[in-house]
Amino acid sequence: MTIQNTRGRFITLEGGEGAGKSTQAARLESRLRARGFEAVLTREPGGSPLAEQIRSAILSGAIAPLGPAAEAVMFSAARIDHLRHTIRPALDSGKWVICDRFSDSTRAYQGALGNLDPQFLRELERVTVGPTRPDLTIVIDVPAELGLARARARSAFADRFEAEGLAFHEALRNAFLDIAVDEPRRCAVVDGAGDADAVSDTIWRIVCERLVESPEPSPEKKAAP
Ligand code: TYD
Numbered sequence: 001m002t003i004q005n006t007r008g009r010f011i012t013l014e015g016g017e018g019a020g021k022s023t024q025a026a027r028l029e030s031r032l033r034a035r036g037f038e039a040v041l042t043r044e045p046g047g048s049p050l051a052e053q054i055r056s057a058i059l060s061g062a063i064a065p066l067g068p069a070a071e072a073v074m075f076s077a078a079r080i081d082h083l084r085h086t087i088r089p090a091l092d093s094g095k096w097v098i099c100d101r102f103s104d105s106t107r108a109y110q111g112a113l114g115n116l117d118p119q120f121l122r123e124l125e126r127v128t129v130g131p132t133r134p135d136l137t138i139v140i141d142v143p144a145e146l147g148l149a150r151a152r153a154r155s156a157f158a159d160r161f162e163a164e165g166l167a168f169h170e171a172l173r174n175a176f177l178d179i180a181v182d183e184p185r186r187c188a189v190v191d192g193a194g195d196a197d198a199v200s201d202t203i204w205r206i207v208c209e210r211l212v213e214s215p216e217p218s219p220e221k222k223a224a225p
Pocket residue numbers: 016017018021022044045059075100101102103104105106107109110159161162
């Protein structure tokens with residue numbers, strides 16, 4: 001299968017802890033490069049020097065006492081820098097950007113954790129992201145227990161969000177699935193419980209289908225606040 005159009009595209013991978021996003025993001029980058037596309041692999045929080053500093057502050061738990069609204073603002077500050085210094089320059093030069101987490105993580109994590117006013121989150125996203133919305137978002141879905149078990153097997157140290165309880169991670173899973181239901185043209189849900197090769201083949205098929213057959217931005221993207 002080949003991808004014919006040459007414009008840079010913005011692909012995000014989303015999901016809860018231990019969904020396998022980072023592995024799949026790296027595989028997608030390799031597949032794009034193997035077909036001659038210039039691809040930039042990046043992640044959030046982080047992806048630019050200032051955003052990496054903000055990442056350290058958030059994941060250390062230092063911001064948590066200020067509450068979920070403050071965390072949402074911090075993730076958004078990191079995103080503004082990431083967009084400015086990494087994502088937009090790459091897209092503007094025709095590269096494909098693959099981003100491991102983006103604004104849906106703020107909607108899901110800070111929304112699920114903090115019971116935040118959805119209008120506040122929408123406005124924050126609008127101001128933060130502006131017109132640079134993903135062309136495609138792959139939501140990798142795994143049961144919360146499986147994802148947490150994978151995350152714990154990977155590292156004995158639980159970061160800020162891995163340390164939250166199972167109910168939080170179940171709410172998180174539902175929040176990502178709800179986003180995909182609300183924006184079906186932008187999002188595709190992939191079952192991440194299977195082996196990495198099968199997941200990566202599924203993602204590749206979706207990328208080829210979605211980004212070849214509907215090269216124009218989705219209506220949700222145009223209509224987004
Ligand atoms: P990271 O180590 O990158 O985790 P993962 O491999 O699961 O992506 O840590 C990022 C953590 O930050 C992760 O628990 C999700 C959380 N997060 C938010 O809560 N809001 C956000 O907007 C983003 C981008 C991440």
